[in-house]
Amino acid sequence: MSLSVADLSFSYGARQALDGVSFDIPAGRFCALLGPNGAGKSTLFGLLTRLFTTAGGRITMAGHDLDTAPRRALGAMGIVFQQTTLDLDLTVRQNLRYFAALHGISGREADTRIDAALDRLDMRARAGERARALNGGHRRRAEIARALVHRPRVLLLDEPTVGLDAASRSAITDHVHDLCGDGLTVLWATHLTDEVRADDHLLILHRGRILRDGRAAEITAGSNLSDTFLTLTRVAA
Numbered sequence: 001m002s003l004s005v006a007d008l009s010f011s012y013g014a015r016q017a018l019d020g021v022s023f024d025i026p027a028g029r030f031c032a033l034l035g036p037n038g039a040g041k042s043t044l045f046g047l048l049t050r051l052f053t054t055a056g057g058r059i060t061m062a063g064h065d066l067d068t069a070p071r072r073a074l075g076a077m078g079i080v081f082q083q084t085t086l087d088l089d090l091t092v093r094q095n096l097r098y099f100a101a102l103h104g105i106s107g108r109e110a111d112t113r114i115d116a117a118l119d120r121l122d123m124r125a126r127a128g129e130r131a132r133a134l135n136g137g138h139r140r141r142a143e144i145a146r147a148l149v150h151r152p153r154v155l156l157l158d159e160p161t162v163g164l165d166a167a168s169r170s171a172i173t174d175h176v177h178d179l180c181g182d183g184l185t186v187l188w189a190t191h192l193t194d195e196v197r198a199d200d201h202l203l204i205l206h207r208g209r210i211l212r213d214g215r216a217a218e219i220t221a222g223s224n225l226s227d228t229f230l231t232l233t234r235v236a237a
């Protein structure tokens, strides 16, 4: 398995945000983590990226245990947070170069990797533009390209389309689905059902618990995902 989570729980004081969360995502799969506001998606991302830790439970990333081999596990992971973290005064290429340098990648090797990552997001033509000049969709694509420069095996995206218009959302969703073809595993957190495809692996998270885990088409069983999602999250409310 490329990303495994076993029996993960987390509380903010008395408020339990995650309650015994477990799932496995095989290599090369696009996995949508679908949950309404407050479901626990950001908390799960915080634990996956080690922004915070919790006793018990286990996370393995590309075979590396996040607790006992954190550097390897984190090195196998790319992350795109909900809020943009680009330096708006730098060009797209400079942003990616800076990130590559943090990973100890420089010179020609950095440029080769940066070009390849920008190509994957169809962003190479904008490499020389300042991030500030880009629209929201292109900024997001630059951030996704940046998250690929160190060649992660698992890419985590926390509601990456928040605030974007429909066309940009759909372009980014398509691009990230295409990345999986090369063996990259994707965990994509969202509360928007139209970002999930029938063939995706789908996790439905509600009030800190996984309510469904499987192929989206099997979970909806012929019905549409919006109805399934509303029924599930209302029933469990």
Ligand SMILES: Nc1ncnc2c1ncn2[C@@H]1O[C@H](COP(=O)(O)OP(=O)(O)OP(=O)(O)O)[C@@H](O)[C@H]1O
Pocket: 012, 015, 016, 017, 035, 036, 037, 038, 039, 040, 041, 042, 043, 044, 191
């Ligand atoms: N710092 C905090 N202190 C106390 N409770 C928190 C804190 N952060 C989150 N929570 C609570 O934990 C639960 C899960 O929140 P979380 O932000 O992980 O959900 P989410 O699915 O990411 O929601 P959203 O889509 O709104 O970001 C919610 O009930 C939330 O109110």
